[in-house]
Amino acid sequence: MEHPILNRIQQESFTPFGWFAPTDLGSTKFIILIGNAGPAMFRRFCREGGGIMDDWTRRVVNSLAQDLGATAAFPFDAPYLPFQQWARAAGNIYQSPLGLNIHKVYGLWHAYRAALLFPTAVGLPRPIASLHPCESCRTKPCLSACPVSAFNGRKYEVDACIGHLHSRNNCTESGCLARLACPVGVPFRYEKPQMQFHMNALKAAHELRPDRR
Numbered sequence: 001m002e003h004p005i006l007n008r009i010q011q012e013s014f015t016p017f018g019w020f021a022p023t024d025l026g027s028t029k030f031i032i033l034i035g036n037a038g039p040a041m042f043r044r045f046c047r048e049g050g051g052i053m054d055d056w057t058r059r060v061v062n063s064l065a066q067d068l069g070a071t072a073a074f075p076f077d078a079p080y081l082p083f084q085q086w087a088r089a090a091g092n093i094y095q096s097p098l099g100l101n102i103h104k105v106y107g108l109w110h111a112y113r114a115a116l117l118f119p120t121a122v123g124l125p126r127p128i129a130s131l132h133p134c135e136s137c138r139t140k141p142c143l144s145a146c147p148v149s150a151f152n153g154r155k156y157e158v159d160a161c162i163g164h165l166h167s168r169n170n171c172t173e174s175g176c177l178a179r180l181a182c183p184v185g186v187p188f189r190y191e192k193p194q195m196q197f198h199m200n201a202l203k204a205a206h207e208l209r210p211d212r213r
């Protein structure tokens with residue numbers, strides 16, 4: 001869809017996933033959820049020197065938000081904001097049996113980098129709803145691909161996953177086998193360096209959890 005705000009977001013290498021008008025967020029009257037799908041954002045991040053992605057995101061998105069007359073909220077800031085719920089409210093994004101959200105086009109290969117919070121409504125039409133891709137996925141291969149059964153359809157067994165990531169022949173090199181088993185969004189699978197970057201970030205984030213210190 002063509003719109004000056006959406007075009008500006010894309011120029012900055014982010015994907016605008018969707019938008020909605022919240023009813024319970026005080027002075028915020030409109031939210032646009034942005035993030036990465038496909039390689040564009042990660043390529044820019046690498047071109048600009050890499051490093052800590054959250055710091056880079058904060059710098060780039062704060063400047064974008066200021067240009068657009070918005071403020072930014074980030075998924076990595078505690079207390080955690082319900083980004084996955086916001087994404088589902090924003091349109092064409094659904095919860096998969098892995099707990100991760102699935103997008104009708106990008107599949108599991110997308111993540112949220114920020115929410116742009118606007119003080120007034122933005123004239124964007126409600127996205128046309130699609131069908132939940134998991135409903136027509138009969139065999140649900142994502143649920144049986146993990147070598148340590150970290151997913152049971154109700155819960156993600158973080159310790160089992162991380163234990164495997166610290167073993168030999170783990171998923172750090174290939175990427176998460178459960179996500180790779182999904183037939184939706186295959187053209188948007190992360191490239192190898194991005195796959196490895198996120199797996200290493202997951203290991204590092206787990207080390208930093210307060211109950212692991």
Ligand code: B12
Binds near residue numbers: 074153158205
């Ligand atoms: C803490 C955290 C983690 C922790 C613990 C996660 C956990 N499952 O226990 C660790 C570090 C282990 C982790 C791991 C990963 N995470 Co994480 N994580 C977060 C974070 C920062 C906060 C989650 C939270 O508490 N939110 C607050 C609650 C109120 O919001 P909510 O939307 O209602 O969240 C609910 C759901 O997440 C649900 N849920 C979580 N896991 C599962 C699993 C199942 C099976 C089900 C049914 C439900 C469910 O429970 C939450 C509470 O109700 C979010 C960002 C964010 N702000 O949401 C990212 C986020 C959820 N993670 C994300 C990702 C991609 C991952 C990884 C794949 C890492 C990677 N390598 O890329 C893995 C695997 C995640 C998985 N399968 O759940 C993405 C998901 C994107 C998407 N498409 O949905 C998010 C949104 C970050 C982002 N920048 O986009 N994560």
Ligand code: SF4
Binds near residue numbers: 096137143183
């Ligand atoms: S493999 Fe099927 S059930 Fe699993 S996330 Fe993909 S579409 Fe949904």
Ligand code: SF4
Binds near residue numbers: 148150175
């Ligand atoms: S990264 Fe590997 S061990 Fe962790 S959930 Fe995915 S398939 Fe399982």
